[in-house]
Amino acid sequence: MTELTANVVRTVTGEEIAAYRDVVRTGLAPATGxxxxxxxxxASPVIDESVNLIGASTADGSPVGRVHLSQEITVHRPLLAYEPVTVALEVVGARKLGKGVQVGMRTKLLAEDGCELAELVTGAMLVGAVTPETFGELPPYPGKGSTAEPQTVTRSIARDTVTRYAHASGDLNPIHLDDVAAKEAGFADGVICHGMSVLGVVVEEVVDRYANGDVEAIRGTGARFSSAVLPGTPLDIVLQQDEKFVRFSVKSPSGVALKSGWVELA
Structure with a gap:
């Protein structure tokens, strides 16, 4: 198995940008940008397709499950409406483990002039996969703890917000929309929130609390996804500021949802 790369040009409309920002700010004042x-x-459609192309398969031919393990995003400048963006992705490594194959992907978003807009490092587990064989290196995760005084804010994500997020993000996986499908996938209580929607809630709290409401002051964010979040359940967001970094974790009644989280400020 060799490293896999993909280059796809995509654009987003102003309406799409606004709809996504609106849903992750549910419960907060409206904001632009x-x-x-x-x-x-x-990047996610390209990430999805690339994972499908690396030759992952199960021993019995059943579908390969996929779990989003971690996400890091470094932002050089915000996306603008209607600008063509090249999504340049590389699958940099895979490791065979007992529960499947863990993969690491590095993605760059490039403007028309070649300027780098953002870089993403994505970790995923292909559950039940027995191929591909191990290759490359998995990127290390740089999340660190903090000794700063913690602040805790409690939020929740309503069921209708989960549906809105699915359509705003394009992630229409049935586990986020249909109780039967979620239960068949192993989530006994039905529909679960998108992990990235939980991260979105945290980032918007940081924008308002530590960046004077200026989204352009956010230089990056990342977290490890630890456990599923049910709609309507309280989420305790623990925030700790260390100079230009706000470290965070998110806990729900069922356990830690996000850990080793960070947001970098300008």
Whole structure:
């Protein structure tokens, strides 16, 4: 198995940018400008297709499950409406483990002039996969703890917000929309929130609390996804500021949802 690359040109409309920012700010005052997480929205179809192309398969031929393990996003400048963006992705490594194959991907978003808009590092587990064989290197995750005084804010994501997020992000996986499908996938209580929607809630809290409401002051964010979040459940967001970084974790009644989280400020 060799490293896999893909280059796809994509654009987003102003309406798409606004709709996504609106849904991740549910419960907060309206705001303008692209969310730092919109880089992932643009890249995710390419990430999805690339994972499908690396030759992953199960021993019995059943479908390969996929779990989003971690996401890092470095933002050089916000996305603009209607600008062509090249999504340049490389699958940099895969490692065979007991539960499947873990993969690491590095993606760059490039403007028409070649300027780098954002870089993403994505970790995923292909559950049940027995191929491909191990190759390359998985990128290390740089999340660190903090000794700063913590601040805790409690939020929740309503069921209708989950549906709105699905359509705004383009992630229409049935586990986020249909209770039966979610239960068949192993989530006994039905529909679960998107992991990136939980990260979106945290980033918007940081924008308002530590960046004076200026989304362009966010230089990057990242977190590890630890456990599923049910709609309507309280989320305790623990925030700790260390100079230009706000470290965070998110806890729900069922356990830690996001860990080793960080947001970098300008």
């Amino acid at each position: 692209a969310s730092p997480l919109h880089a992932f929205v643009v």
